[in-house]
Amino acid sequence: MTDWTRRQIGGLAGGAMLAVAAPHFVRGQGRAKVVVIGGGIGGATVARYLGDMKSIDVTLVEPNSTHVTCFFSNLYLAGLRSLASLTFGLETLAEGHDITIIRDSAVAIDPAGKAVELRGGTKLSYDRLVVAPGIALKFGEIEGYDEDAAKIMPHAWVAGPQSELLRQQIKSMDDGGVFVIAAPPNPFRCPPAPYERASLVAYYFKQFKPKSKILILDAKDKFSGQELFQDAWSRHYPGMIEWLPSQFIGAIKAVDVAARSVVTEGETFRAAVANIIPAQKAGLIAEKAGLTDASGWCPVDPVTFESTLQPGVHVIGDSIVGGDMPKSAFSANSQAKACAFAVAASLTGSPQFPPHLFNACYTFLAPDDAFTNALTFAPEGGRLKTVKMFISKVGESPETRRRTALHAVGWYSAFTADVFGGGS
Amino acid sequence: MKRVRRAAIVSRVKGLAAEIRWLLGVSLCAILLSAANSAAADVSQGAQIAATCASCHHPTDGGQAIPPIATLDEQAIVKAMLAFRASESPSHVMHAVALSLSDDELAATARYLADRANAGRQP
Structure with missing residues (x-):
């Protein structure tokens, strides 16, 4: 001590x-x-x-x-x-x-x-x-999605009651249901998080509701850590997670709260549980x-x-x-x-x-499989520019990924002590 | 007393920066700053950079994979950081951090952390 x-x-x-x-x-x-x-x-x-x-x-x-x-x-x-x-x-x-x-x-x-x-x-x-x-959250950009709609189709993008609501819905969903995640356009809070969410909910489904599916309707055509996520999905949750980029489905236009459906330019997707993450x-x-x-x-x-x-x-x-x-x-x-x-x-x-600015993210693919990225930034021409970037690679050993998951837990404890001045 | 202490810190920090350069095979010539400016800048800068360490290193709890740095001496910190600077393995995060620090910044930070550790050991 x-x-x-x-x-x-x-x-x-x-x-x-x-x-x-x-x-x-x-x-x-x-x-x-x-x-x-x-x-x-x-x-x-x-x-x-x-x-x-x-x-x-x-x-x-x-x-x-x-x-x-x-x-x-x-x-x-x-x-x-x-x-x-x-x-x-x-x-x-x-x-x-x-x-x-x-x-x-x-x-x-x-x-x-x-x-x-x-x-x-x-x-x-x-x-x-x-x-x-x-x-x-930009309520109203998706037709029908407002604060009342979020009580039925939670965003869970501000942690707290919204997280509890989504957890409850996932828990009470029947096996074989479809969990839809509507992922937002850039820029938004925590770029890998919608895909980490898909990974960890898939982990839960694999144990308790193995016939269920996860459908990601994305406002984008690519996403942060895509190669790492897609590799992990095929290893851990084959056939369970489907990612549909904007170029296939068009923009997300509307939700129908009563029907629990999400309407894109080309199609309507029915969900057992719908997690709508709007633009920000x-x-x-x-x-x-x-x-x-x-x-x-x-x-x-x-x-x-x-x-x-x-x-x-x-x-x-x-x-x-x-x-x-x-x-x-x-x-x-x-x-x-x-x-x-x-x-x-x-x-x-x-x-x-001169400020030393960093970002290090730990992202879970499964409880014992996590990846990191680490970036440094410096002011240049009036904006914050990346100086160095390192990210975990596809094909790393299970032991490396396990160690990263352990680091993530240690990081959480230290980080929250740094922010809030206590222990976690 | 303060001036004496500050001068001692300057000497130690400059010595450490020089050592880092020697370890890297870089010229010693670039670090000759005035003593007064160096003392003020290095102490303060060390503290500012050390604040970034606290985003990942817990002040007391070392049991969760990321080791504590609060009790390390400056040589241990410098050696570890030079190793992290040289290789992406075993930590992307520390590789990025180590690459972002100049030799002088690393010396100031190591000195600052070691001083904190010493202060913590005193009864």
Whole structure:
């Protein structure tokens, strides 16, 4: 055991910067104030790292008291993890990392006046604002698919009650049923996740409902990790998963909730259970605050993550125009750290270094068969570009894949401790 | 005391960076920075880069396949990172991380982590 905690890392980082950098807020009249909107992976990470610096007042605005991780929620759908094991209380952030948490939602941002208005009427002033709103689902782009329809045909793309609903439906489905996954167009949260979902639900079906089928109706013609997935499907679940790309079926046009069917340009597919993952955009507060461009996502400076549209406001995580960086929890965590140091630099005059930005994803094909990718990114010409990329290969030994699955479990424990400041 | 300590850190970090270059067969000439700037930059930079390690390495729990790094000394960290830099096996992730760090950045990070480990061992 050791005393080396992340609190100490942050504390030393802040201390070292302050010791050399003429920190005007510390020497001046008051501490700088940072407000963070959103307590998901990006928001919790940036709040935690800023809080640990001990030189900045950090307030995190989040309506929920807990966060359920989207990553690993496909294991829950397959009955391989409990939802409780994916749920983290935000109180560890408040208690251990000098963060004030306000259980409320931001309804308006005034960048000129440097203030945030909350649903409950509170107004918070800030020196720097970090917005980490995650994704919003584009309800209405598929005809008939709205929030009410999602109670019958769940998206399960924000983990929590939607995951529970889909798990329940999969469990109660008769053997021989067809599970339809409507996979979204790019860009969307966690590019390999629809296909990991198909893999793990197939694992469940293979044990308990072996006559069942999985049909992926895709808005795209190719997908992340395609070769690895298709190899695994033929090895583990032969004949069980069928992937139909957009070029074969056309766009997904509509759903019929009563009939549990999905209508594409050319065909109608009946489902026993339908998982509709719609197209996505930045979380609603980002749009409302003028942080989004025509793409629906938030353009940012790739070094500081400051909005290019609203000065003094930083945006991190799934909601940004990420360039080559995928919309993933790992990316959000990596961006949040770079953003925290950039915000500290702007408020305390501390030195700023080129950010080290990473993404590493662990993806399950079966409980003991997982693959990884690892990417590094650097700012170039105003956008985030891939520098190096490594990915598992088809044909790796079962032992390598087993070890990767073990690494995934270890990574989950460490990553969530890093984000939420506790153990998993 | 602080200046003395900082100077010692500069010396150790620069020594380590030099050692990495020697290990790689690269010239030593490129790392002569001013002592004051190097101290401020390297300590702070080490902390910032070390924050990225925490995305995968648990602060205390080493029982789940990804080893803890909190108790390693700087030589062990540097040697491991040079091995990861040289080969994609056994870890894509560490290969990518190791390739992304310059020698100076690696030295600063190893020094920072080792200092944290030493601080943790003190009663």
